[in-house]
Amino acid sequence: MNTGPTRSATAGSGETRTSLTTQILVGLAAGALLGAVWPGAGVAVKPLADAFLRMIKMIIAPLLFSTLVAGIAGAGDMKALGRIGFKAIVYFEVATTAALVIGLGLANIFRPGAGVAMPAGDTSTVTAIARNSQSAWDIFLHLFPTSIVDAMARGDILQVVVFATFFGVALAALGPAGRPVLAVFESTAHVMFTFTSYVMVFAPIGVFAAIASTVGSKGLGILLTLGKVVVLMYAGLILFVAIVIVGVSFLVGVPFLAFLKAVREPCLIALTTASSEAALPKALQVMERFGVPKNIVSFVLPLGYSFNLDGTTLYLSLASVFSAQLAGVQMTISQQLVMMLTLMLASKGVAGVPRAALVVLTATLTQFDLPLEGAAVLLGIDQLMDMGRTAVNVMGNCMATVVVARWEGVLERPA
Numbered sequence: 077m078n079t080g081p082t083r084s085a086t087a088g089s090g091e092t093r094t095s096l097t098t099q100i101l102v103g104l105a106a107g108a109l110l111g112a113v114w115p116g117a118g119v120a121v122k123p124l125a126d127a128f129l130r131m132i133k134m135i136i137a138p139l140l141f142s143t144l145v146a147g148i149a150g151a152g153d154m155k156a157l158g159r160i161g162f163k164a165i166v167y168f169e170v171a172t173t174a175a176l177v178i179g180l181g182l183a184n185i186f187r188p189g190a191g192v193a194m195p196a197g198d199t200s201t202v203t204a205i206a207r208n209s210q211s212a213w214d215i216f217l218h219l220f221p222t223s224i225v226d227a228m229a230r231g232d233i234l235q236v237v238v239f240a241t242f243f244g245v246a247l248a249a250l251g252p253a254g255r256p257v258l259a260v261f262e263s264t265a266h267v268m269f270t271f272t273s274y275v276m277v278f279a280p281i282g283v284f285a286a287i288a289s290t291v292g293s294k295g296l297g298i299l300l301t302l303g304k305v306v307v308l309m310y311a312g313l314i315l316f317v318a319i320v321i322v323g324v325s326f327l328v329g330v331p332f333l334a335f336l337k338a339v340r341e342p343c344l345i346a347l348t349t350a351s352s353e354a355a356l357p358k359a360l361q362v363m364e365r366f367g368v369p370k371n372i373v374s375f376v377l378p379l380g381y382s383f384n385l386d387g388t389t390l391y392l393s394l395a396s397v398f399s400a401q402l403a404g405v406q407m408t409i410s411q412q413l414v415m416m417l418t419l420m421l422a423s424k425g426v427a428g429v430p431r432a433a434l435v436v437l438t439a440t441l442t443q444f445d446l447p448l449e450g451a452a453v454l455l456g457i458d459q460l461m462d463m464g465r466t467a468v469n470v471m472g473n474c475m476a477t478v479v480v481a482r483w484e485g486v487l488e489r490p491a
Contacts, residue, residue, distance in 0.1 A: 096276060100344045103284035107348075110284075111291025118292025121285040125349065128282025131275045132354045135268060137228035139357055140378055141240045142264040147371035148244025149258050156484075157245070157375070163480050164376045168384040171472055172423070174320050175386045176416045179393030182312045184412075188304045188394075189401030189450065231353065234382040241375070272357040279341075283348040290350075290459055305398060305454070309461055312390050313468045320386070321475050328482040338366045339474045347467035350459060352381055355470045363474055367488035368481040376480050380473035385423055387468030388433050391461060392419045395437050399450025407444075415444060433465070434458060 111118030148157060219238050221227035227235035247254045247261075325332040339362060342355035349355075356378070363373045396415055400407050407415070422436045438451050454461070481487040 096279065097341055097344065099280035100283050100341065100348070103280035103282075104287055104344070104348055107284040107287030107289075108291050111288040111293075115292035118288035122289035124285035125282050125289060128275075128278050128285070129349060129351055129354055131278065132351070132357065133231050135271055135275060135357055136231060136233070136353055137236055138264065139268040139272060139360070140233065140236055140374070141228070142261045142268055143360060143370065143374040144237065144240040144378065145244040145247060146258065146261040146265050147369075147374040148241060149247040149254065150262070150371065154245060154248065157241075157371075160372060160375060160480055160484065161379070163483050164379055164476060165383065167476050167479050168380060169420075171320060171324075171384060171386050171476070172389045172420060175316055175390040176393045176420060178312050178316050178319070179390040180397060180412055180416060182308055182315075183394045183397035183401070186304070186308055187401055188308050189398040189403075233353070233356075233378050237375075237378045237382075269361060272361065276358060279345055282354075283345065286349045290463075305394075306457060306460060309391055309394055310464050312394060313387055313464050316386060316390055316468060317471065321471060324475055324479060328479055328487075330478055330482070330487075335366070335475070335478065338362050339471055342470050342474070343467045346470040347463050350462040350466050352466050352469055355466075356381070359470060359474055363477050366478070368477045369486050369488075372481050372484065372486070373477050376477045377473055380476050381469075384473050384476055385465075385469050386472035387465030388436075389419060389423050390468070391433060391465045392423060392436055392440070395433075395450070395454055396440055396444075396446075398454070399437075399441055400444075400446055402450045402453065403447045405446060411444070415440065418443065433462070 107118070110121075219234060221232065221235035221239055224236070224239045227239065247257055250257075322332045325335055339359070342359040342362060345358060346352055346355040359377060360373055363377065364370055393416060396419065397407065397412065418440055419436065422439060434451060434455065437454070438448060441448055441451060478487065
């Protein structure tokens, strides 16, 4: 009954998708030009980017909650839900391990921190960030919200996913008695997707302002001093996409170029805003349009935001070894493997923490008795690094939904 409106909306969005991509690219180029030529004006338009991100944040909680509840309760098969979750976690671990290995490999081969003088910079900022690090029990307890209203207000995706999963399971257990409530959530999901299409009209403006502000405030000169680290990380991200994403798409029988075309808009939004949240609503739309069933998209994609941060884990492994090299500390392979396992565990469940990558990095450096000056140096270029790793995070999570759908044998032909 609900298929009609979804298909008609999807069918009518072909031209809009193409024009939106073009507009985002134009906004990207114009913003970079403004920030480089007129830095003051670039910084001045930052409120436009903040406004776009606020519009995105205001739709995430209701969109995510309604689609996840509708997907779980609509499927009605709790065994299938558990199976999907298990397969998603397996893929997440394989992908993040590959990202960590690539980061460590590049850091050891090219040694970006070797020969660079240790700066006498102020480490108070990264020390304050380190205080936000979480223990294993903190991460576990963070899964469960004390109030779903509070979790939605803070935009805590993981807590919303946990609550919506329990709610969807309970709704499915009611059977026929729960159908009126299910119909409400299905209708709400349709409304929120339409709402999302309205918000996305402002994406080019948000992208323009975000890039203009970044270039205007940071400038291009900082790349001259830490260019090797930046280039190496982006090379690592490209290598990860070429090896893992392309390789996985070949294994599951999905043309990579078709997948890339499908995810170009959410990845562009993630790249230019350095915000995974900004890309989530569009990613939910495009993956369902790509042929992944709604119950898999609405469950696996948000889950990946906490457990499948491919770009972030690659950056963390590279940044950790860079910090050691900067301090002149020679780490053995066994020490680096232990650090890799630490990063793999520490990076889970921190998506809701501000500057999550820096929180994990500083906590890891502290645990291995490495000076925080390396993190202080990287803080200056964190925005530039965050753009690339966020885009890869989004691409990796989109691929995760495809893998699970193919693994379940329910991936439809891409539209």
